[in-house]
Amino acid sequence: MSTDGLIVVDKPGGMTSHDVVARIRRLAKTRRVGHGGTLDPMATGVLVIGVGRATRLLTYVIGAGKSYTATVRLGQATVTDDAEGDVIATTPAGQLTDASVGQAFAAQRGEIDQVPSAVSAIKIDGQRAYKRVREGESVELPARRVTISRLDVLAVRRDTPDVVDVDIDVTCSSGTYIRAVARDAGLALGVGGHLTALRRTAVGNFTLAEAATLDELEQRAPDVVNLPLDAAADRYFPRRDANADEAKVLSHGGPLDAAGIAGPYAVFGPDGGVIAIVSERDGRARAEIVLAPA
DSSP, X not given: OOOSEEEEEEEOTTOOHHHHHHHXXXXXXXXXXXXXXXXXXXXXXXXXXXXXXXXXXXXXXXXXXXXXXXXXXXXXXXXTSBTTSOEEEEOOOTTOOHHHHHXXXXXXXXXXXXXXXXXXXXXXXXXXXXHHHHTTOOOOOOOEEEEEEEEEEEEEEXXXXXXXXXXXXXXXXXXXXXXXXXXXXXXXXXXXXXXXXXEEEEETTEEGGGXXXXXXXXXXXXXXXSXXXXXXXXHHSOXXXXXXXXXXXXXXXXXXXXXXXXXXXXXXXXXXXXXXXXXXXXXXXXXXXXXXXX
């Protein structure tokens, strides 16, 4: 069985995130595998996978900021806001100036209220929004407050008549939809827009530079974990080292005295192994999750 830990995968296009999890389960020879944030089948790039006890870290990974490169096509709107859906409206976009295109994207920088794409995985009355859309329902989701800390226009291309393709580079908070960025830029310009390419370049501080392809993981199976649990916790969280007595208390779910560290943070025992992820309140450090083996 594989070591507990994280794998940074470079997801290929055409696979769901669940497809990747299923492949890792086979390679790692364990059912205890999960992912830290869905990527659409069309999208490629960073997908953080947890194996064994490290699956419990994924709740924190899911909430991390993300970075993407993407291509937006202006002049066509689709039912899914990306290239996987049928085109529902076309409006010639050749007259758009580079300046007006830049302004449409610049308007989405900062803290904004974004309406998620109707074909998102958000649940409405217990059912995924995208399932309702595919069954013919009209779905309207409420706006969500998100933060787009960086949105750079890398290129404006006019290779195809009546459409404008825009390459962008985005860093944003968890819960931001790049499909919605494409849609809203098209709406602002009056020509419609959708996403034709999406590549996630980072999740938190996990980047493409350390990502492995599924073919590479296949070659080294079952030794597929590239960031063992202790190393993953040390890298992702602030660190606190506990003495033997503190380690014993914490490993059984008991609280420690506060150390004044902004949490959540990881507590490590004298042997260097991670014991728990904790947060402080009311003068005590209490475990959010205990990771030490029982």
